[in-house]
Amino acid sequence: MEEIGFLGIGIMGKAMAVNLLRHGFKVTVWNRTLSRCDELVQHGASVGETPAAVIKKCKYTIAMLSDPAAALSVVFDKHGALEQICGGKGYIDMSTVDADTSSQISQAITSKGGSFLEAPVSGSKKPAEDGQLVILAAGDKDLYDQVVPAFDVLGKKSFFLGQIGNGAKMKLVVNMIMGSMMNAFSEGIVLADKSGLDPHTLLDVLDLGAIANPMFKMKGPAMIKNSYPPAFPLKHQQKDMRLALALGDENAVPMPVAAAANETFKKARSLGLGDHDFSAVFETLSK
Ligand SMILES: NC(=O)C1=CN([C@@H]2O[C@H](COP(=O)(O)OP(=O)(O)OC[C@H]3O[C@@H](n4cnc5c(N)ncnc54)[C@H](OP(=O)(O)O)[C@@H]3O)[C@@H](O)[C@H]2O)C=CC1
Numbered sequence: 045m046e047e048i049g050f051l052g053i054g055i056m057g058k059a060m061a062v063n064l065l066r067h068g069f070k071v072t073v074w075n076r077t078l079s080r081c082d083e084l085v086q087h088g089a090s091v092g093e094t095p096a097a098v099i100k101k102c103k104y105t106i107a108m109l110s111d112p113a114a115a116l117s118v119v120f121d122k123h124g125a126l127e128q129i130c131g132g133k134g135y136i137d138m139s140t141v142d143a144d145t146s147s148q149i150s151q152a153i154t155s156k157g158g159s160f161l162e163a164p165v166s167g168s169k170k171p172a173e174d175g176q177l178v179i180l181a182a183g184d185k186d187l188y189d190q191v192v193p194a195f196d197v198l199g200k201k202s203f204f205l206g207q208i209g210n211g212a213k214m215k216l217v218v219n220m221i222m223g224s225m226m227n228a229f230s231e232g233i234v235l236a237d238k239s240g241l242d243p244h245t246l247l248d249v250l251d252l253g254a255i256a257n258p259m260f261k262m263k264g265p266a267m268i269k270n271s272y273p274p275a276f277p278l279k280h281q282q283k284d285m286r287l288a289l290a291l292g293d294e295n296a297v298p299m300p301v302a303a304a305a306n307e308t309f310k311k312a313r314s315l316g317l318g319d320h321d322f323s324a325v326f327e328t329l330s331k
């Protein structure tokens with residue numbers, strides 16, 4: 045494959061770009077806080093001074109940015125991706141955003157002759173480091189076929205879900221379920237503890253039953269120790285609950301459980317826990 049551009053070297057972007065470099069891809073990176081690119085240079089990356097400079101250099105550019113405002117800013121602002129996008133170039137936004145944001149970016153890119161894929165991912169820091177993400181792509185099928193070699197490095201499975209918006213919606217549905225589950229899990233740990241049970245035994249019992257899952261297994265022991273090293277920042281989980289609730293609103297789907305979960309994530313943000321892992325929502329219940 046040609047050289048790949050990578051915009052956004054946060055928790056996920058860094059792990060994904062390093063993974064591409066490890067597998068022999070040439071990668072040019074950009075990050076708003078440019079100094080965060082230094083570590084990538086040590087892994088063999090080149091640095092672009094602006095998103096436009098990266099697009100100019102690379103046939104394909106991936107973006108992995110925090111939220112809709114960031115995704116739009118990197119495309120539309122001065123020295124943004126749109127300034128250099130043209131026929132023959134592909135832009136792949138892997139950030140978690142809503143379908144409307146993705147459509148706006150798609151329309152802008154394609155109106156300049158470029159091709160566009162949205163491709164949000166399921167899986168967190170460790171799966172990103174291990175190339176075990178689940179990729180939820182939608183948009184330009186030709187571009188999808190061209191970037192499969194990169195997706196094969198980044199993920200264990202890619203889905204092509206059809207028209208723009210379907211990847212974004214699938215991702216929001218998955219994260220809405222995850223956020224609600226994290227709240228129920230947190231309540232369960234607190235209930236076990238306060239009613240005189242050993243929370244570690246609860247984890248063992250859960251792990252042997254029908255609701256066993258990697259999230260409970262991975263995060264439970266740290267939560268019991270009130271430790272929340274950020275893999276998936278809580279502020280991003282709350283953003284995803286908010287966007288999923290808006291999708292529910294558009295489609296007249298009642299979501300009382302997700303709405304309650306969103307409130308606890310908001311409460312956690314108000315307590316200054318936004319940059320902790322989303323499992324820190326536990327703090328709102330255990331205090
Ligand atoms: N962490 C996870 O487990 C997962 C995260 N996601 C999604 O992936 C995306 C990235 O997440 P993650 O890496 O965890 O987040 P981080 O907060 O670690 O990184 C966010 C990135 O976005 C950049 N950014 C933020 N605002 C702007 C802006 N206005 N203009 C330009 N760049 C900006 C940051 O730059 P700077 O360094 O300058 O702040 C940074 O590169 C999010 O959409 C998240 O929901 C999806 C799956 C899993």
Ligand SMILES: O=CCCC(=O)O
Pocket residue numbers: 140165166167168219276
């Ligand atoms: O968007 C973040 C997803 C985190 C995960 O799937 O573990």
